[in-house]
Every structure is written in structure tokens, then in C-alpha cells.
Amino acid sequence: EKDKELIRGSWESLGKNKVPHGVVMFSRLFELDPALLSLFHYSPNCGSTQDCLSSPEFLEHVTKVMLVIDAAVSHLDDLHSLEDFLLNLGRKHESAGVSTQSFAVVGESLLYMLQCSLGQAYTAPLRQAWLNLYSVVVAAMSRGWAK
Numbered sequence: 001e002k003d004k005e006l007i008r009g010s011w012e013s014l015g016k017n018k019v020p021h022g023v024v025m026f027s028r029l030f031e032l033d034p035a036l037l038s039l040f041h042y043s044p045n046c047g048s049t050q051d052c053l054s055s056p057e058f059l060e061h062v063t064k065v066m067l068v069i070d071a072a073v074s075h076l077d078d079l080h081s082l083e084d085f086l087l088n089l090g091r092k093h094e095s096a097g098v099s100t101q102s103f104a105v106v107g108e109s110l111l112y113m114l115q116c117s118l119g120q121a122y123t124a125p126l127r128q129a130w131l132n133l134y135s136v137v138v139a140a141m142s143r144g145w146a147k
């Protein structure tokens, strides 16, 4: 319950500005693993990572990612209701060439974004609460990969 409060409280302000926060997250992601950029079929069309991150297609994906996080936050009490959706989302990412190992670096980028935007409010319990939520989402998405 404490976890849920921490997550809801921190997402309240963040969720109002999804795209800029998502851009911070994905800038970090491509900094940590530049190869992920090439999984977006439109990436050859842009010169630099920064150009890519400001292209409409990227901003659209960033928006989609933030909406999935938003859905997870609003379904904290019944996360299992998102299971089918997340399994399908995993399948689509497998087809896109994403590997489940990349989720670790996505998680790091999510925490980085939270730390940047929350400042002092980014505490150890808050970090752990988000890690717990993220691991539920990752576990559900990972079921979409053929083994």
C-alpha cells in the first residue's frame, strides 16, 4: 500500500508532462545502448540521436510508452487485468527485434528519468516501489517472447 502511494504521488505531476519526461528516458536509453536506436525503422532517416528523438515517429513511441506506464499506475490494484495487453505488447517487441535483456537498461533509464524529475523526492523506498512495478510489467511483456 505504501508502494502504491509513493507511485501515485510521484506520477501525479510527471504524468501531466508525459512527452518531455519520456524524451529524457529515451535519451538516456540510447546513451546507454545506442544499438537500440536502429530497431526503429525510421532511425536511418535522421542524422543524430537528438534529431531522432525529436522526430514525430519517436515522439509517438515515447507517448505510447508513457501511456503504458500511465495505465500501469492507474491499475495498481488490478495489474493482472493488463496481462493480455502486455503479453501482446511483448510479442510486438519481439517482432521489432527487441531482446528481453534490453529491459534492464530500459528500467535504468526509467529510474534515471524519475531521479531527474523528482530530485529530493527520489528516495530509496520510492525507487524500490517503481522497480517492483516495472518488474511486474516486464514479466508480463516477457511472456510474449517465444522461448
Ligand code: HEM
Residues within 6 Å of the ligand: 036, 037, 039, 040, 041, 057, 060, 061, 064, 065, 066, 068, 069, 089, 092, 093, 096, 098, 102, 103, 106, 137
Ligand atoms: C511499438 C521499439 C520499449 C510500448 C514499438 C515499435 C518499435 C518499438 C520499433 C513499432 C514501431 C512504433 O510504434 O514506433 C521499442 C524499443 C524499446 C521499446 C527498441 C526499448 C528497448 C517499449 C516500452 C514500452 C513500449 C518499455 C511500454 C512499456 C510500445 C507500444 C507500441 C510500441 C505501446 C505500439 C504497439 C502497437 O502498435 O500496438 N516499440 N520499444 N515500448 N512500443 Fe516499444
